[in-house]
Amino acid sequence: MxxxxxxxxxxxxxxxxxxxxxxxxxxxxxxxxCNHHLFAPLLYQVATSGLSTSEVATPIRSVLRKQENTRVLLxxxxxxxxxxxxxxxxxxxxxxxxxxxxxxxxxxxYFGNLEWSSNSLGLKDLDDAIELRRRVLLAFEAAERTADDEARRKLLTFVVIGGGPTGVELAGALAELSRRTLARDFRVARPAEARIVLLEMLPRILPAFDESLAEKAARHLGELGVEVMTGEKVTSIDEDGVHVGGELLESGTVTWAAGxxxxxxxxxxxxxxxxxxxxxxxxxxxxxxxxxxxxxxxxxxxxxxxxxxxxxxxxxxxxxxxxxxxxxxxxxGGEARKPFSYRDKGVMATVGRSRAVLEMGRLRVDGFLAWLAWVFVHVFYLIGFRNRAFVLAEWAFSYFTYRKGARLITGRRIEAGKPARLVEPSEIDVERMQARRREEEERPPLH
Amino acid sequence: MxxxxxxxxxxxxxxxxxxxxxxxxxxxxxxxxCNHHLFAPLLYQVATSGLSTSEVATPIRSVLRKQENTRVLLxxxxxxxxxxxxxxxxxxxxxxxxxxxxxxxxxxxYFGNLEWSSNSLGLKDLDDAIELRRRVLLAFEAAERTADDEARRKLLTFVVIGGGPTGVELAGALAELSRRTLARDFRVARPAEARIVLLEMLPRILPAFDESLAEKAARHLGELGVEVMTGEKVTSIDEDGVHVGGELLESGTVTWAAGxxxxxxxxxxxxxxxxxxxxxxxxxxxxxxxxxxxxxxxxxxxxxxxxxxxxxxxxxxxxxxxxxxxxxxxxxGGEARKPFSYRDKGVMATVGRSRAVLEMGRLRVDGFLAWLAWVFVHVFYLIGFRNRAFVLAEWAFSYFTYRKGARLITGRRIEAGKPARLVEPSEIDVERMQARRREEEERPPLH
Structure with missing residues (x-):
């Protein structure tokens, strides 16, 4: 037996x-x-509508179906x-x-501050990613509905806590979603003016990387319009937003990627x-x-x-x-065991759609070349031919068009919110909107 | 103004x-x-893991983003x-x-029988489709876990109520999912032996179609392994299953597509x-x-x-x-209105991956040609280039491989179920499993 x-x-x-x-x-x-193996490094792409759920997850049963000595139990x-x-x-x-x-x-x-979890969201599984996507998209929708400028500013402030690769990648993708993908889709809200803040307690982001690369990543983030705040410890997260350094960062959408x-x-x-x-x-x-x-x-x-x-x-x-x-x-087989030894493959993080930082032994790369390496490694590791092909197609599509296809709000449909006066159609000035667009088009591109 | x-x-x-x-x-x-326009005729594909949610839904805001006299409110x-x-x-x-x-x-x-909705599911929006997909996949997973043959039979019985296009398409897709896609993925459960029953109260399915086409559709369904029961009125739906014609059809997954x-x-x-x-x-x-x-x-x-x-x-x-x-x-413009007049475009329904029935005026087509017409019409009407391209790619992929990519269980993870003895590894007879597979391979194909 x-x-x-x-x-x-x-x-x-x-x-x-x-x-x-x-x-x-x-x-x-x-x-x-769960019934699926999750390609967790790309969860932030689901959360920001870049990839759909089936592109980062494969049924475990399907991966192992030909392996007859193995059964899978949900x-x-x-x-x-x-x-x-x-x-x-x-x-x-x-x-x-x-x-x-x-x-x-x-x-x-949450390092003991469990109560923070009721006003922020981690990003560890597919349900987290779907929920974060829902909250981010609903924030833009609510900003379009309200006539209250202050409420709109809070709705369009997104705070990401934790400056490791997940936080950096999520902040970069949120910046692109608002500055590019959604920029033309609203009439009242201006997604391009959304505030994306990346908070890190340590003196710099990406502590696992060499300092020169972390600086470059911070610069790329700044170019995308992300505010990077380092050396600031969060003191609490409540329904108003994030309390940090004695101040309140008003925000309705807080992601916790700090541990x-x-x-x-x-x-x-x-x-x-x-x-x-x-x-x-x-x-x-x-x-x-x-x-x-x-x-x-x-x-x-x-x-x-x-x-x-x-x-x-x-x-x-x-x-x-x-x-x-x-x-x-x-x-x-009656043989002696061999101790495990780790072969370091290095670390990488992507910043937006065409920049990344990569460190492998003494090799340090940043910019477009690092991004290409990042694409190659991530597609290579995606389980299954189907996911690889579709993810590549999605990336090619959104690289050239900036449109993201998976912008779906599912689950509980509309958040209960505080009543606010609605923008009347007469308040929407089409000519001013067109002028604003021309202005935006004349601005230099982000890269 | x-x-x-x-x-x-x-x-x-x-x-x-x-x-x-x-x-x-x-x-x-x-x-x-909802924030999305839904291509409802393909919802059954989401429910049976053939397409992912973002392939049948597009943000309304995105469709109308260039139309400056229009705003979208969620x-x-x-x-x-x-x-x-x-x-x-x-x-x-x-x-x-x-x-x-x-x-x-x-x-x-539910025609006044609202209590039936607690043991069955309609298929009208994206959340319905995600939930049905979850229940169907969980039924197979639970069937794999349990050592109780009777419970497994109930878990592997899927009842679709309503013989219109939605019911026919869903039943055909469920048959393919179990007989093809999942056939090799389990060790204890035998998805190929799943029972799929299509119930219709009227004497025949597809009442909107000519009788000859409805007969052909019923034959195609039979070839796929769907039991078509017509002229039978459902008397109740409860947690045991569907009561119909004085008998109980034991099932844990009932879809209501009857009205x-x-x-x-x-x-x-x-x-x-x-x-x-x-x-x-x-x-x-x-x-x-x-x-x-x-x-x-x-x-x-x-x-x-x-x-x-x-x-x-x-x-x-x-x-x-x-x-x-x-x-x-x-x-x-001060002109008189013109009355609306409808130009009938005909009706069509698909049965499995390569058969359909189509009626347009006096034209009646069935089989592969009708299926090609169905594919063309559905892809043509899908909103947006991206969805069209991706849906075509998905279909090509699953047509040639029978693998369905969107088999994801999300949301509440595992259903609470009645405790049952678990299958022990020693009970899994790999040799018998292999013999069974050879047997299945030697059987003539479904088409």
Whole structure:
């Protein structure tokens, strides 16, 4: 009877682990609470209407359909019993294993200020992205409806908290959405005057990058019209907006991209965790004392060569997955395990539609060339031919036209808002609107 | 001061009316509670994962962005005051008009059995389609999880009520989804054995078509594996399934496509309505006694040449919209109005991926040729170049591969279900599964 390998999570780590076990003499069960593998680095594109949901997500079942030793279960793991080698699923149903790979990823971390989550939104899954897209588009719609200038200014202020790659990419995409895509679509609201603010607590954005690249990224953001505020700590987020540096930044749409922590499942293991809830794993990514149980990706705290924990990025999760799969094979074959070692693939972030920064070892690139590299890497890693082809087509389309196709508000239809006087048709001055347009057309392009 | 034309609804009627007023000496406001124009005839494709949401919907604002005499408001009309020429929006805000075009469309009609709606789903907007897609995909996922054969049979039974074009197209697409797209993706559930039942109260399906075409459509459906039950009246729908002809059809996924009625806004007008809540309009589509107010599309009851009311289809709404816009122009220019006359464009319905039936005057076509005509007409009418190109690409892709790209479960993640024993890995017999596949491969193809 082939031993049973249970994988929790269908992200970059879990899916790679399943694929790496294709020819191993095991039965594999992959459990995920979503039916899709998500290409998380492009979530910000869904949130800003650049890509549609099906372009950044693929059914896990479909990716693994030809792998006959593997089944996929849409279910949620509630508990893990390392002693009895058993997990508890939703409805208290147990599932036993011989080997366990825990790869359920990370979630938004408000660092204890949970109440901030009611007036801001993280960006960790497809539902988050759909909801952020809905809120951003509704803000523009509400700005078009209201006759109150002050309310309109608040509606057209978007604050992104966190100057890592997600925050930088989201802020850049929001700037393009408002300055380009939506610029001509409104009569009263002026999306081109929307205020996009990127807040970072540290003295500079992109702390994982070399300082020269971070400066260039900040300059590109400025050219796109993003206000970058660094060295400012958020003191609270409420329905008025973001309180920072003693001032109130009035905004109705706040995104929190300032931190992540391991999903709380790690706390069920009863083993040592780091401050972000990550499991401190051994050199083969196994849980100390449990050579049959592994933790990989954003849930694992693995010390790299310089003693620093490895970052929560896709290449770490994927390389750990391959290492764990190979070590399970070695153990089954009676061989000794090999310790995991990380090969750094570098970091990159894109700023708007044609700029990026890229750092790989001692190589540092910025501008259009870095952006081309970014496109290539992201399309290459997208799971499945279909997604690759469609994403490329979408990008080509929006690159040349600035039009974004996925501008859909779904779900609860219209937000309840405070009553305000409506703009009367007589107040819309078509001639002034045309003059404003001519003026805008005469302005130099953003790049 | 240019007179104000207020259009309620951004469907085929409202959007066409706005476009037709592009060069008229008026100011136009189009109000819709959704931000997108929906290509409703393809909603069933979203519900069965064939197309993604952004491929059947386009932001109304984006379609009309160059039309400077027109503004778009995302808002909901709560009331209409014909005497004072004023509508009430959400939050009680008033908006006055000189001309009114009411084109807010139809909604699902349960013919007084409102309690059926808690165990079935209509298919009228994008949220319906996303929800149906979610329920269908979750049914397959739950069938894969459970070890209870009876529960699995119920999960894999899909009932579509209503044998009009929507019901026929949805049933055919569900058959293909289960028999083709999902056939290889599961280990325990056998999607190819899913039961798809199409129920029609009348003695035959497609009552709007010639009997010979309806028979051919029924045969095509049979070849796809759809059970067509005609002459059977549903007596109730509850959590066990559909009660029909004294028997219970056990099913967890029931779609109601058996009728529509005008949205309840028509009841606010205080004028004569037909049984479906439609406004009985004059020969220029105006409300009797109110030459400045028009009702078009699914909300209007307009007697055709033979005294029969015109059907609720896109061509009727679009032709009425053009007629109304032209008559507003005539009235403003001091000319007499011309009565509306409908030019029948015929009817068509598709059955699966390569069959359709088409009737146009005395012309009756079925099979592949009719399907090609269906593709052409649907792509031609899709608003916007982008959608056309992407829909064609999706169709080409899924035509040649049978893979459907938009199989995403979003929203509330996993349905609460009754606890059932889980299938253990040891119960999955890979060899039997392989044998079953060989068997399936040797079966003759569906067409």
């Amino acid at each position: 082939a031993p049973h390998v249970l994988i929790i999570g269908g992200g970059f780590g879990g899916l790679t682990a399943a694929k790496s076990l294709k020819h191993a003499p095991v039965k594999v069960t992959l459990v995920d609470r 279910d949620e793991v509630k508990d893990i019993d390392l002693e009895n080698r058993e997990v508890t699923l939703r409805d208290e149903r147990p599932l036993s294993y011989e080997y366990l790979i825990v790869a359920a990823g990370a979630q938004t971390n 992540v922590q391991a999903r709380p499942l790690t706390a069920r293991l009863g083993v040592a965790l780091d401050r972000g809830g990550r499991v401190i794993v051994g050199d083969d990514c196994s849980i100390p004392g449990h050579p049959e149980a592994f933790v990989i990706g954003d849930m694992a705290s693995f010390r790299g060569p310089e003693g620093k924990p490895l970052p929560g990025v896709a290449p770490v999760a994927m390389q750990q997955a391959r290492s764990v799969a190979a070590n399970i094979g070695r153990t089954l | 240019a007179p104000h034309v207020l259009i309620i609804g951004g469907g085929f009627g409202g959007l066409t009316a706005a476009k037709s007023l592009k060069h008229a000496p008026v100011k136009v406001t189009l109000v819709d509670r 808002d909901e009309v709560k009331d209409i005051d014909l005497e004072n020429r004023e509508v009430t929006l959400r939050d009680e805000r008033p908006l006055s008009y000189e001309y009114l075009i009411v084109a807010a469309g139809a909604q699902t009609n 529509v009625q005008a949205r309840p806004l028509t009841a606010r007008l205080g004028v004569a309505l037909d049984r479906g809540g439609r406004v009985i309009v004059g020969d220029d589509c105006s409300i009797p006694g109110h030459p400045e107010a028009f009702v078009i599309g699914d909300m209007a009851s307009f007697r055709g040449p033979e005294g029969k009311p015109l059907p609720g289809v896109a061509p009727v709404a679009m032709q009425q919209a053009r007629s109304v816009a032209a008559n507003i122009g005539r009235t403003l």
